[in-house]
Amino acid sequence: MPIRSEWKLAREGWTLDTTTRLLKATAFNPLITLPLILAAKYTARGAQVASQNETLFRTLKSLVALGVLGSISGFLDDKVVNNWKGDEWDWKKEVVVVTGGSDGIGKSIVLLLAEKGIKVAVLDVQPLTYEAPPSVQFFQCDLGSKEAIEATAASVRSSLGDPTVLINNAGVARGKSILDSTEKDIRLTFNVNALSHYFLAHQFLPSMIQRNHGMVVTVASLAAYLSAPNMVDYASSKAAALTFHEGLAAELATQYKADKVRTIIMCQGYTRTALFEGFAGKSLYPETVAEEIVKAVLKGRSAHLVVPESSWGIVPRVRSWPLWMQYGFRKGLKNLMKSWKGRQVVQPSETQVEKEKKGVEESAVLVEEH
Template structure:
């Protein structure tokens, strides 16, 4: 699976990106537009073509200006992003960590990096869905558990070495609306999509800072710029990941004084992975699903360039990154329009083991509380019954006592009556 040439038509077919790439390598390349413009002015054949095509020279001149402006813009972008310093990488000695590298985009990126001879460490909750080459090392890691991240990073350093490249690729989405989203959904989505970036940086960045050498790639999403219905928690977590990248880039240069450390953010659109099964495929030209290999290639090419960058995919959607500056009516219309793309999407309804354990503990605790409540109710009922039985027994005892007293009174009266009869008999006999 070698890296494809920038000239090659994308795996997605003929799209708007194909046209953008063509313009970038032809009309907007001053190395081609300037000679073409000069030829239209100073060569016989060029003047003849220009004479037969009025306005051609003007369009060529505009292409020259646009190409130069684009080159200047890219020069300034690269200079500022890389702190105006260069660095070199020996890929046989570098160690790249890829989170979520067992399948999807991460798997493709791992295989491409491995083909370049780079030693790769995969951090994932599930084992790789491929036969890993000798230079790929898998470590089981529950990214939803900060303690597991800390322990796994220590294990990686001990067994493989100090990583010099970190690719925060793992992603998670539930696909619920705001009212359906639980606290557990929010906690897990933010932990996987953004909070673990902080935790991994705390473990791996100090060595990069000490050596003033390394790279951190943040795989965010176009959702960081456009929030869609049923994707609010995911979009918010990806916006947090984007903010993490931007802040990290600034702190590396100003706080940590390590200007050679590179930071890259990749904001990709809908990609054909398990995370977004059922998502609308769009019109196939302006809007279309990305192949996982397309995104993986963009990540790996950024790594191999060894420079900081901000990448949007598809390239035709780069304007979306400025959505916050668009008129409000356009922003709102775009967000509402995204609902049509979400109709058949259900998100990824799985949980990390750490989350399942926590939920189980919560349920056990809840069951224990209910059992205690039931036990208390049973105890109260038992006391009530016991009290009732005591009252009944007491009533029976009192009733029996009264009956015995009545019998005794009756017997006493009978004795007195009998005694009187005997006395009367005695008196008669005496007479």
């Protein structure tokens, strides 16, 4: 499945993102609007049209100004997050680790990378749900266990060498209220969604720093910016993942002097995977999210990704709203998880404790690995 052309309509159909991208490519594109301004100033015909359409000409000047400011802002975004440094990537030699790569978004990431012949190590508690391409190797790993991560990392290094790209994709959700969440629920959510990022970094980041070459990708969620009833632990763990990314980027440049090691964050909305089945929100296809991640990885540049893109202008800004708007908005999300029946594989580190109590609880939420 090759990466979808940006000129094709999205899998999700015509969306707000489609409209905004179209506007960016036309009305807010200085390459289109600036020549019209210059024609109005320096050609007789252009000056005549401008004088006859003053309101339109003022609008055009505003579009040019906004387009130029947007281009400058985008330029600075790219340069600053990449420390004004470039780097060379040889994808025949790079080794990519993808956690949670057996299914869902991770599966799509793995297959897109494998299409290009890139060596990929999949770390997941469940076996692959697809036939592994030649360049893909599976390593069973309980990402809720620091000891299991350490042992698996050693196996990856002995089999493939030091990874140069780490994609922290694995995630779990329990769908419970704060008081209904058990200690095991909370610890599992944070172990997989946040703490595993630290323990994986401990294993793979030192070699990247030593060579000043590498990349850490963090798959968070729009929930990192906005919590809702019955997903507080999930949102909190994703907020932890987001701040892990932000702090890592700063430390790489200042503490470790590894200013060419890249960092990418993905904050995606609700995606059609088994993990969030029944979630009451507009959904993305996992392939859509995976493609945005892989495109960013292949560019070899740090990036802050939000999908849908139009969410960037709303969800992260909620905290800047007046309090009465913030609190009202969060309360209005009370039905998001009402019909949720997501499924995930039990982590071995949690299974034994659960079985000792009363068997694996809530089969609608957890499934045994097989």
